[in-house]
Amino acid sequence: MPESRSRSKQKKKGYTPPPPRRKPGRKASPKWYVFLIVGVMAVGVAMIVGNYMGLMPGTRVVTAGVTNVNAKPLYMWIGLGCIGLGFLGSTRWR
Numbered sequence: 001m002p003e004s005r006s007r008s009k010q011k012k013k014g015y016t017p018p019p020p021r022r023k024p025g026r027k028a029s030p031k032w033y034v035f036l037i038v039g040v041m042a043v044g045v046a047m048i049v050g051n052y053m054g055l056m057p058g059t060r061v062v063t064a065g066v067t068n069v070n071a072k073p074l075y076m077w078i079g080l081g082c083i084g085l086g087f088l089g090s091t092r093w094r
Helices: 032-053 073-091
Strands: 060-063 066-069
Touching: 032 073
Parallel strands: none
Antiparallel strands: 060 066
16 A cells, blocks of 8 residues: 655744734724713613603692603603613624
8 A cells, every 4th residue: 555745844923813904094082972872872761761660751740639640652752762872883893
């Protein structure tokens, strides 16, 4: 049976990882951007919670001495919009 050629043994070198690649056009986000994102999301959550607790204008109705909370869908949609804007802003954070 024929023998295969043996490879010449080369001196082994340690693994050297390639240098990190940076795209020239991308910069880090400013420090205030994180606070803006969290703030917009917190306003949205506070608006939704305040709507259902009757803290928003026009949501508390007093009838015959009994206070009823009448949640408005407008405040819920505005709150969800703020949360969505915060989420979209967080996807652009670097």
